Structure formats: C-alpha cells, structure tokens
Amino acid sequence: MTPAARIAAAIEILDRITTGEPSEKALTNWARAHRFAGSKDRAAIRDHVFDVLRCRGSFAALGGGQGGRALILGLLRAQGVDPETIFTGERFAPEPLGPDERAALDKPAPPDLARRDWPEWLLAPLTQRLGSEFDTVTEAMRARAPVFVRVNIARTTPDAAIAVLAEDGIQAEAHPLSPSALQLGEGARRIQQSRAYQEGFVELQDVSSQAAVGQIPLAPGMRILDYCAGGGGKALALVAACPDCEICAHDIDAGRMRDLPLRADRAGARVSICAPGKPGAGYDFVLVDAPCSGSGTWRRTPEAKWRLTPERLGDLVALQARILDEASALVAPGGRLVYMTCSLLADENDAQAAAFAGRTGWDLVSQRSYSPATGGDGFFVAQFERKA
Structure with missing residues (x-):
C-alpha cells in the first residue's frame, strides 16, 4: 500500500471509531476485509489511528472537525506534512480537499493545543494533582509509550538479556527506575517472536509497574x-x-x-x-x-x-x-x-x-x-x- 492509501484506510477506521465502534474491533474488521494489506501496512495504519486517538482534541482543532478526514488533516498539520500531497484522489488516496477543509487548515492554530488532549472535565483535577509536572506529563501522554520488558532475574541477568535480545535485532538498555527493567528501542515490535521472550528470559511489563512491585x-x-x-x-x-x-x-x-x-x-x-x-x-x-x-x-x-x-x-x-x-x-x-x-x-x-x-x-x-x-x-x- 502507498502512504496515501494507508492514510485513506486510517480515515475509514477513524470514522467507524467516532461512531462508537471500539478501536480494536474497527482495526480487526478492516484488516479482515482487506486481506491484501501486509503486516507493515497494518502496523502503519494502526500507528496513524492511535496517534490520532492520543491527540484527538488538538487534531480536531487543527483539522476543523471530529470526522476521520478532519482528524487526519489535524495529524498531518501537526507533523508539518502538506495535505495536498496526500489528498490527491489517485491510486486509493483520499479524495482532494474541499473548500471548507482548506479554510479550516488556513485558520491559525488555537492556543493551549496540548490541553485539548485531556477530557475537559479532568483538566482541573489533573492540574491540581500533577502540579509542576502537568505540562511535562501532558506532552508525554500525547506520544507513543515506550516498550519495556522485565528481566526474569530468577533465570538471567539484565546484561545477559540485553545480549540475547540483540541476537534477534532488538536494542535494549537498562532503565534507572527498576533494576529488572529494560527499555526497548529498534526492533521492539519483534519482542514476542524473540528467543529472549519465548524462552522466558523477559516478560512485557511497564517499568512503573515493575518499580511498584519492587517496593514490596x-x-x-x-x-x-x-x-x-x-x-x-x-x-x-x-x-x-x-x-x-x-x-x-x-x-x-x-x-x-x-x-x-x-x-x-x-x-x-x-x-x-x-x-x-x-x-x-x-x-x-x-x-x-x-x-x-x-x-x-x-x-x-x-x-x-x-x-x-x-x-x-x-x-x-x-x-x-x-x-x-x-x-x-x-x-x-x-x-x-x-x-x-x-x-x-x-x-x-x-x-x-x-x-x-x-x-x-x-x-x-x-x-x-x-x-x-x-x-x-x-x-x-x-x-x-x-x-x-
């Protein structure tokens, strides 16, 4: 699939989600109906969808609406990508932009975009709870989460686990929050197919969860x-x-x-x-x-x-x-x-x-x-x- 075709697929899936269909169901149903899409296509489409859902409030403001096309326009605008290069109508690409869509994109970006990516009713309690960390946490929550694994210290050491992961092309490094935690870099999507995972040397678990268990x-x-x-x-x-x-x-x-x-x-x-x-x-x-x-x-x-x-x-x-x-x-x-x-x-x-x-x-x-x-x-x- 071309990048534009993947964008078109993400628009279709987002339209289903905005009408109430759960995201995982919408992604699965789309994949079953489009068997030609390869694993890389499905992963890229999924990334588009989840990037939008994380920032739905700000992308709706940037793109001029809550529908799939508007949300994707907001995503592209946030990324600095010219939508005219994607919305061409050629070879399964989204249809060209209409006058209203161009007008929405020409409007100045509203202030406090990041705050729009929290439900409005939670802004006050979150601001109070997070204090000086509010802005930092807000930005972190608008991005993809890192991938962490817990080293099974009953069977191996963090250094040995890093070496075994490297054999399968998965980069990993220790994280200071927990002595058993490794943060994965390049190759993280292959973790469940790796020898380190299949032989029980590592298990997927967030580093905060590992640190909390470590307090017992x-x-x-x-x-x-x-x-x-x-x-x-x-x-x-x-x-x-x-x-x-x-x-x-x-x-x-x-x-x-x-x-x-x-x-x-x-x-x-x-x-x-x-x-x-x-x-x-x-x-x-x-x-x-x-x-x-x-x-x-x-x-x-x-x-x-x-x-x-x-x-x-x-x-x-x-x-x-x-x-x-x-x-x-x-x-x-x-x-x-x-x-x-x-x-x-x-x-x-x-x-x-x-x-x-x-x-x-x-x-x-x-x-x-x-x-x-x-x-x-x-x-x-x-x-x-x-x-x-």
Missing part, C-alpha cells in the same frame, strides 16, 4: 496473594523476585488468567491459581491492583480517555473501596495490604488510600506515585498495616 519487602517463605491478578504480570514479577515465596493469583474473572499457566511455565515460575471468589486467607501480603480509570496508561489505550465519564469514575472509586475492604480480611496478623492503580487521578490514589485508612483499623505506612515524566506509565502504590 519480600522474604523467603512468605505467602502472597495477587488478589486482582488479571493476566498475572505482577504475580510473575513477585515469584521472579522471591522464588521461595508462595505466590497465589486470584481474579473474580477466571478468563483474565487463562494465559497465566503458559506464561508461568515459560518463565519457569510456580504460581498457584485460586478459584474465583475463593482466594483463601492468612497471607503475609495481599496485593490489590484495583480496577481503575487506567489514566496512567492512556497513551497505550487512548480510546479509554475519551470514554471515561464522571459517573464511571465514581463507580470505579466505589468498587476500589469495596475491594480494599474485602482484601483486608485476607491479610494475616502482622501482614500488609498493598494497593495499586495505573491511574493519575487523586480520587483513585491518594484520596482512596486516605479514605481506607480513615475508616478501618489500618495505618498507611507508605505511598508513592510514578509519573509518565519518568518514562513509564502513571502508577500509584500504597502499603497498609493494621493499627497496633
């Missing part, structure tokens, strides 16, 4: 429950850090853990899987990676940014509080409860931690926020102990 003070013989395990990434990180700990994974939706046995086998890790609703009790640590807005990961899942509503956020905050209360009953005397989110919002982080401590017999002993300004996702972790 582990000791051999501990029993640890990953209460909202999802795919099990944190359970695998825990067992890699402490192979002599007993790690149990639980999720109310067992389907989310369906790949965990395969991943554990690949990593050479022992993880017990609890039946939904039957996690047991008496754990030294209970880890709650709670359902949340995912606002710290919105550069990876930008569509979610535009779908979040105040009502949905309120529902999530209430759910987090209920899960914390449930999980606290599973901690053994002298144990700790660890609360995590991949959120930037105070309602889900500091305020949620303070509310739990305020209504229960638990002390907040530590908390930390991780910012996209440091390279990884936005993340929050708090640890609690029962009051003496």
Whole structure:
C-alpha cells in the first residue's frame, strides 16, 4: 500500500471509531476485509489511528472537525506534512480537499493545543494533582509509550538479556527506575517472536509497574496473594523476585488468567491459581491492583480517555473501596495490604488510600506515585498495616 492509501484506510477506521465502534474491533474488521494489506501496512495504519486517538482534541482543532478526514488533516498539520500531497484522489488516496477543509487548515492554530488532549472535565483535577509536572506529563501522554520488558532475574541477568535480545535485532538498555527493567528501542515490535521472550528470559511489563512491585519487602517463605491478578504480570514479577515465596493469583474473572499457566511455565515460575471468589486467607501480603480509570496508561489505550465519564469514575472509586475492604480480611496478623492503580487521578490514589485508612483499623505506612515524566506509565502504590 502507498502512504496515501494507508492514510485513506486510517480515515475509514477513524470514522467507524467516532461512531462508537471500539478501536480494536474497527482495526480487526478492516484488516479482515482487506486481506491484501501486509503486516507493515497494518502496523502503519494502526500507528496513524492511535496517534490520532492520543491527540484527538488538538487534531480536531487543527483539522476543523471530529470526522476521520478532519482528524487526519489535524495529524498531518501537526507533523508539518502538506495535505495536498496526500489528498490527491489517485491510486486509493483520499479524495482532494474541499473548500471548507482548506479554510479550516488556513485558520491559525488555537492556543493551549496540548490541553485539548485531556477530557475537559479532568483538566482541573489533573492540574491540581500533577502540579509542576502537568505540562511535562501532558506532552508525554500525547506520544507513543515506550516498550519495556522485565528481566526474569530468577533465570538471567539484565546484561545477559540485553545480549540475547540483540541476537534477534532488538536494542535494549537498562532503565534507572527498576533494576529488572529494560527499555526497548529498534526492533521492539519483534519482542514476542524473540528467543529472549519465548524462552522466558523477559516478560512485557511497564517499568512503573515493575518499580511498584519492587517496593514490596519480600522474604523467603512468605505467602502472597495477587488478589486482582488479571493476566498475572505482577504475580510473575513477585515469584521472579522471591522464588521461595508462595505466590497465589486470584481474579473474580477466571478468563483474565487463562494465559497465566503458559506464561508461568515459560518463565519457569510456580504460581498457584485460586478459584474465583475463593482466594483463601492468612497471607503475609495481599496485593490489590484495583480496577481503575487506567489514566496512567492512556497513551497505550487512548480510546479509554475519551470514554471515561464522571459517573464511571465514581463507580470505579466505589468498587476500589469495596475491594480494599474485602482484601483486608485476607491479610494475616502482622501482614500488609498493598494497593495499586495505573491511574493519575487523586480520587483513585491518594484520596482512596486516605479514605481506607480513615475508616478501618489500618495505618498507611507508605505511598508513592510514578509519573509518565519518568518514562513509564502513571502508577500509584500504597502499603497498609493494621493499627497496633
């Protein structure tokens, strides 16, 4: 496909998304209907779509509308590309620009473009929460997220993993936020086909998540429950850090853990899987990676940014509080409860931690926020102990 044909495909997919079709479904349906598109074509089209979704507000302002053509015009304008070279109508290229589109492109760019790439109702709480980091975080969230892997330190070292990745043409370097983290450069898209990944030397995991797990003070013989395990990434990180700990994974939706046995086998890790609703009790640590807005990961899942509503956020905050209360009953005397989110919002982080401590017999002993300004996702972790 030509670059212009890829742009035309992205316009078609964006039109579907703006009418309510989920982005992954729209991309998959387009690919099934256009079997001639190769892997490089599909990757390029996907990049166009996600670049637009990350910056939908500013691109709509630059391109003069919310439809697929206008959003792509905003993208090209932001990139300094002359749309007339793309919108030619030749060989599957988009149709030429109309008078209204040219007029929109001739208008001066409005001020504060970057702020338009947050939902308007979140600007005040984010500005307050992020403080002096607001502008830096805003710019980071408008760009593609870096790709990180966690080195399986139970099987290899970071230096050895870097060497094995290099054999498959994947550049990697250590990241200062976590001793197990590598940031991938050239060749990152091939990570799941690499020997390092397939033989369990590395696992995909964001660096902020790795750093948060690294704050848990582990000791051999501990029993640890990953209460909202999802795919099990944190359970695998825990067992890699402490192979002599007993790690149990639980999720109310067992389907989310369906790949965990395969991943554990690949990593050479022992993880017990609890039946939904039957996690047991008496754990030294209970880890709650709670359902949340995912606002710290919105550069990876930008569509979610535009779908979040105040009502949905309120529902999530209430759910987090209920899960914390449930999980606290599973901690053994002298144990700790660890609360995590991949959120930037105070309602889900500091305020949620303070509310739990305020209504229960638990002390907040530590908390930390991780910012996209440091390279990884936005993340929050708090640890609690029962009051003496």
